[in-house]
Amino acid sequence: MMSETVQTAIPARRSQPLRPILMAGPAVLFLVVFFVWPLLDNGMRSFSTGDGGFTFSRYVSLLTDSFYLRVTAETVSLSAGVTVISVLIGYPVAYFLVRKSGRWAGVIIFLLIAPLLTSIIMRTFGWQVLFARRGLVNNLLVDHLGILSAPLRLTNSPEIAVAALVHVLVPFMVLSISTVLQGVDIRLEESAKILGAGRFRTFWEVTLPLSLDGIGTGAILVFMIANGSFVTLVLLGGGLQTLPLMIYQQFNTTRDFGMASAMSTILLVIAVFCLFLQLRLVRRRGA
């Protein structure tokens, strides 16, 4: 009661709620200090010569040297490939989860999320143990079944790196798609069937367009994470050369921080550009 009385006595100007812009102040400050400023600093370093001068040479190398162009292309194609495979695997799983799993839904979600609770390093080592030259799969094929006379070289290859990335990232795709699929009114699908559409046409013209938002969200998530993936490629990459690996090398081996900054700027631009394209695509298809 007392506080109410005091509040009433204070002039209205002093007890006004903080203006929205002031309320946003801490968040804006946080973003400026921990996001905008480091990005600007990183960008400036990529143009800076050792003696404080200005140079475009790093970007010229990155954008004209066939080696660096190949690295950039490999980075984008790896991320795109992992995204496409994740959609192809994730969509049926999400569809089953939402439409067919019934009381098993909780178990399926647990199985999807459980791997995320394990360290990515442990999951990656798991692939090594399974597919090593003297690992479980090769021992089965060579020693127990006698199908092969010599073990296959399965690890340290681009294929196994892609498989391991898909393994890590598919749960993000499934969860993104299933969330949207849950919101799709099943009566729309039933109406399409009543009007004569088959199961495939119902899916293609009703369910899929209505779930594009989920695919878009999942694709963005998977693409972004794959674009910056490091541990899996370091341990299983087998010949893949991507920008994150090259950035690490610039820091750890050559200590060329300017080149690392330029590479990270290129990586960021690629990520933003692909994000823009994916959003455009999803919005156009959704419309």
Added chain:
Amino acid sequence: MTIITRRHFIGGSAAVGAGLITGGMPRFANAQAGEITVTAFGGVWEEAVRTCFAAPFEAKTKAKANVSLGGPPQWLAQVEAESANPPVDVLIMTPDLALTAAKADLVDDFTVEKLPNLAKIPQELTDSVMGKGTIFDYGVGGITFHKERVENAPKSFAEFVDRVADGEFVASVPSISYAVTPIMLIWAMANALGGGVNNVDPFFDAMAKMKDNLVFWAGPNDFFNHLSSGEAELGIYFDGRTWNHYDSGATWIDFLNPEEGGALNGVAVQKPKNADPLAWDYINEVLDAENQTKFADIMNYGVTNTDVVYSEKLKPRITPWQKTAFPPYEQIAEVRNEWVDRWNREIGR
């Protein structure tokens, strides 16, 4: 509904500020009591640094040695960024980065006046980092192999290359992302095969011959996984880590120093300029014979104080540094980036 007013906001901010200030007070008080920050790699390294160097330092000076975990590139970057007030008082560095720090005048000169135990360290090891630090510990990059899968292991780099190229073994070698690969693999193999710091063609030719039978390790544990999982039968690795695996139960692992001499991979200790003068006391403990003996026992790596007498267990394991190939660190640092670029284009992993 709670309405946040300007008064609440200012009051809350003041409380947070006061909390931060009072929270900072103990740190200030500690600093007054004598406290330095020293560096260590993770795992058994940290344990050894705490036991063998930090504990005797604290006992003698009554000051505290905080151990910062990480790696040389990170510590050097930190010192470069804040050279007037370095966040670490003692650096442990790979020799090439120690030279980078020395050339950039980021570290102090080592003298016997400041460090009495420096007199017991061979002069070559101090000279190798321009006298602005010294090598106190070293490993040898040689041939580590799975005894049960490799009979009659290669005795030299040349034999290693020939037998891997012939497909007799799959070998695991360090990838170019591992910081000392230019020294322990590129230079060491080029040197052993008739090249040197100005001619690494023999190394790249050898890698081309072996390429179908190579896997690459990104970190030391990765190498062990390659051998234990059967991905590779042998490889280029460190003696000390090999014996650590052996002592941990992997009795199938063995190491040999190639006939041409494996590369000496030294660990240098340095003091950043403007670091706390107490760092000298700590570094003197690092160079002490008794402390180094304990350190060698834990780490299975060679140490450099000439008064050190290794235990019976360690004697057959430690390669005297004179029997290693001593890399020309300074020259390697000048061409390292060219080698890395060539590796990226020709080997790519």
